[in-house]
Amino acid sequence: MAELPLIFPSPERETLEPHLPPPATGVEDDISSSSDLPFVTLTYATSLDSALSLGPGIRTALSGPQSKAMTHYLRSRHDAICVGVGTAIADDPGLNSRLASECPALETSPDAATAGVGALLGLAGKSTADDTQHTFTRHHPRPIVIDPKLRWDFTSESKVMRLARTGKGKAPYIITAVPQPPESKRKLLEDLGGKFVVLSGPKSQDSDTDLSNRGFDWHTILAAVRSEGLRSIMIEGGGEVINSLLSHGNSHLVDSVIITLAPTWLGQGSVFVSPLRKTSPDGKLSAVARLTSTVWMPLGEDVVLCGKLLPQE
16 A cells, blocks of 8 residues: 655644754755754653553654654754664665655545544545655655664665655665674665765773774764764654763754654563663762753644753753
8 A cells, every 4th residue: 555645744844843953954054163062852752651562673663753854844944863773674775755745735524523623633634646746845854873883684675765766765874883884784875875974983981982992983974974964863763772972961962852642551571761860979869851941832632842952061
């Protein structure tokens, strides 16, 4: 069954606007006169018990249709989208945007009781096959996969590659610490416009600020992203990536946080958002991070929380 374009209404777009980077152009630019780091949006869907999935490697749907449409709108507003290798392996994600192009025809019905259902569910209306091909946005973020040890055994049939091959997405940039990636993988990536980005910078002296001591820290990763001409990046997951970015020493790199809260509990054994907490020299405990300038936005049965992280002392 063909996937329909998604609609995210204008009023909700206006609510999100203060929490987003300037509109993405889709052009990877010259960075000679701009910041050395991209605008960073941390965004993910979570349950009421702060869980991302039912367990490691288990793909778990949390977002309702309206908040899913919001996610694809966010993708259309960023130059890049980032996930960790665990998410790439578990979910085989497309990492594209299925947002409808401007002014799509909404689903209608002669029955007043059901008119506009497609709009309420964030779906563009049904049309002929030829028309549907032209109702998707043309802006797709550049996928960034953090894979220090090259664990992701992608192929030409991985979803992100198939989408890139058909012009419905972009091939990923894979950030790795492996100095000489396999030639066959390199060719597959480059033929579709992707590539390996090999980082060899020193690890942070603070183990909290590095991705499980795997070779590079967040500042190094984000600087590499910016050096590719990408001005904004949304970071979607998974758990290790989110917890690392929220930890002490990294949260100052985040410009905006947008969280979808689903009305469900996933329970024990799930993958949770629970960043490492530091104890002060005098032994006192304190919260890892806190949001300010918060905005709550209901979307269907979900609630979206937007805010900025308070500077850490």
